[in-house]
Amino acid sequence: MALPLTRRVALGLALAALAGCATLPPAPVAHHILVHKEGDPINGEKKKLTPEEFRAEFVDHILAGLGAHVGEDAHRPPARILIFAHGGLNTYRAGLERVNDLVDLEPAAADGPRWGTLRKTSYYPIFVNWNSSLWSSLWDDIFIVRREQRAPFKAAATAPFVLLSRVAEAALSVPRTLWSFVEPENRPDGSDTGETPPDKGPSYVLLAPLRGFTVPFLDAFGTGAWDIMKRRAAFVTARGLPAEAMADLGPRLHAVRRERAGAGRIFFQSLLGRLCVKDGEPGRIFWTRDTVFTGISAPGNCKSRLVGREVELTLVGHSMGALVVNRLLLGFPEVPFRRVVFLGAAASIDELDTAVLPFLDRHPMAEVHNVSLSMNDERYEKGWGDLWERGSLLVWIDNLFERVNSAPQLRFGRCLNLFRPALGEPAATRLRYDQRLFFHKLKGRDEDRDPRRHGDFDDKDKLPVILTMVEKSPGEAPRCAAP
Numbered sequence: 001m002a003l004p005l006t007r008r009v010a011l012g013l014a015l016a017a018l019a020g021c022a023t024l025p026p027a028p029v030a031h032h033i034l035v036h037k038e039g040d041p042i043n044g045e046k047k048k049l050t051p052e053e054f055r056a057e058f059v060d061h062i063l064a065g066l067g068a069h070v071g072e073d074a075h076r077p078p079a080r081i082l083i084f085a086h087g088g089l090n091t092y093r094a095g096l097e098r099v100n101d102l103v104d105l106e107p108a109a110a111d112g113p114r115w116g117t118l119r120k121t122s123y124y125p126i127f128v129n130w131n132s133s134l135w136s137s138l139w140d141d142i143f144i145v146r147r148e149q150r151a152p153f154k155a156a157a158t159a160p161f162v163l164l165s166r167v168a169e170a171a172l173s174v175p176r177t178l179w180s181f182v183e184p185e186n187r188p189d190g191s192d193t194g195e196t197p198p199d200k201g202p203s204y205v206l207l208a209p210l211r212g213f214t215v216p217f218l219d220a221f222g223t224g225a226w227d228i229m230k231r232r233a234a235f236v237t238a239r240g241l242p243a244e245a246m247a248d249l250g251p252r253l254h255a256v257r258r259e260r261a262g263a264g265r266i267f268f269q270s271l272l273g274r275l276c277v278k279d280g281e282p283g284r285i286f287w288t289r290d291t292v293f294t295g296i297s298a299p300g301n302c303k304s305r306l307v308g309r310e311v312e313l314t315l316v317g318h319s320m321g322a323l324v325v326n327r328l329l330l331g332f333p334e335v336p337f338r339r340v341v342f343l344g345a346a347a348s349i350d351e352l353d354t355a356v357l358p359f360l361d362r363h364p365m366a367e368v369h370n371v372s373l374s375m376n377d378e379r380y381e382k383g384w385g386d387l388w389e390r391g392s393l394l395v396w397i398d399n400l401f402e403r404v405n406s407a408p409q410l411r412f413g414r415c416l417n418l419f420r421p422a423l424g425e426p427a428a429t430r431l432r433y434d435q436r437l438f439f440h441k442l443k444g445r446d447e448d449r450d451p452r453r454h455g456d457f458d459d460k461d462k463l464p465v466i467l468t469m470v471e472k473s474p475g476e477a478p479r480c481a482a483p
Helices: 005-019 051-070 092-102 134-144 152-172 174-182 208-236 243-256 263-272 321-331 349-362 375-380 393-401 415-419 427-432 463-472
Strands: 032-035 079-085 103-105 116-118 123-130 275-277 285-288 307-318 339-343 367-372 437-441
Touching: 032 051, 032 092, 032 263, 051 079, 051 123, 051 263, 051 285, 051 307, 079 321, 092 103, 092 123, 116 463, 123 208, 123 263, 123 321, 134 152, 134 208, 152 174, 152 208, 174 208, 174 393, 208 263, 208 321, 208 393, 263 321, 307 321, 321 339, 321 349, 339 463, 349 367, 367 463, 375 393, 375 415, 415 437, 427 437, 437 463
Parallel strands: 032 123, 079 123, 079 307, 307 339, 339 367, 367 437
Antiparallel strands: 103 116, 116 123, 275 285, 285 307
16 A cells, blocks of 8 residues: 655655664774764764763874874974864765775874874864764654754654645745746856856756756755754854753763763864964964863963964865854854865855954954855756756755845855845955955866865865865965956
8 A cells, every 4th residue: 555645755764864873984083073963972873972971082082193293393384284064965974984085094103093184285184074964854854853942742743744734835836946946147247257068968958847846845845954954053063052952861961061062162172272372473373282171262372381383273164064164263263263265155145244254354364265166067066867956055055945035145155146236245355355365266177176066075186176276376266256
């Protein structure tokens, strides 16, 4: 007997959720942390950890690896540290596989941690792996979360009505959803000059009727998943976590009542405990070799510490990782990051104004780089089998998943959005922060070097190329500006 549609959807989501319960693949603990969907630190068995357990199993290994990377010679050029936050639609497994792909490990030492550098660079990378899985987010949206709370019993009682409303919404939203993609983009003249023309192929026309069916359903169900992913991104660096999320710790709950913070925040505070700044030297940070302090929001003063080698901190946010990076900038405003790099940022232009530009005002030595796909690659990215409308995740967010009522609510990782007349971008802002704020737009002509899809930015061969570009010759890189 055929199951009703709502039961089939629920069964599929349940099977997908159970499939994610397997033990995770091993990855060097000196290079990553794992963040539960409710913000808690977890281990490779997806078991929640108290802050003390988290420091012992992950943070201490990271700091030991960093100490080995920095070394004892304070006269060497600055040691470079990179903190990478991945984007949406990533499972824990994908995040750990990324760690294994991107880290070149040094030969194993007899008495130290196993550590290495980012491929083809001298960065010591630390990956913030958080649960942004599509199926897990859909499950929480329909069966677990109601409003701001994790309420499984309340959600289970209302889930059938949520499913039916989503199906009805999909059926009634066909004209709106399809118009979002066929509406002219109104590109500025010459803004896509030199880009590779889109290769639409026969499937673009032949499968158009099918896309008329899939797009409304992706809109109806994808919007809720996007909202859950934003919720989880906020928990990564949260000052406090929801009370119901801590119940899983059971008898150990008393140990964390004073430190109910996101795993990313706990880690970063521990990192800051090993850094210091000197009076009269803005923008410079130094490694220390003394006791680790926790719970701080800015590096201390070097006067009373055993000062070591200078270090440079670089933040990298890919796609929704930009939301995590922006929260770090807002939560730790006194930290003088050397560079902040956004790769296809899924954050809004409002966040550029509220988080990024104030950071540049506060730290005159810092640089910010915003890297976008070419306009054609952004608009015509093809999904699996060409079964849904073309466009990168940023196009889908702007057109469907996010309610956009004004230009500043659009994604700033999409170059086209920066040309909106109401914004005066990027020329006015770039002039204000000359040689400190860069809007890059790739041309999409070199398959081996240029990311051609939204998910290519963290490719093991392309990410090092981008980081080298923004570090060594940002002024020569392609710019997001009309000729």
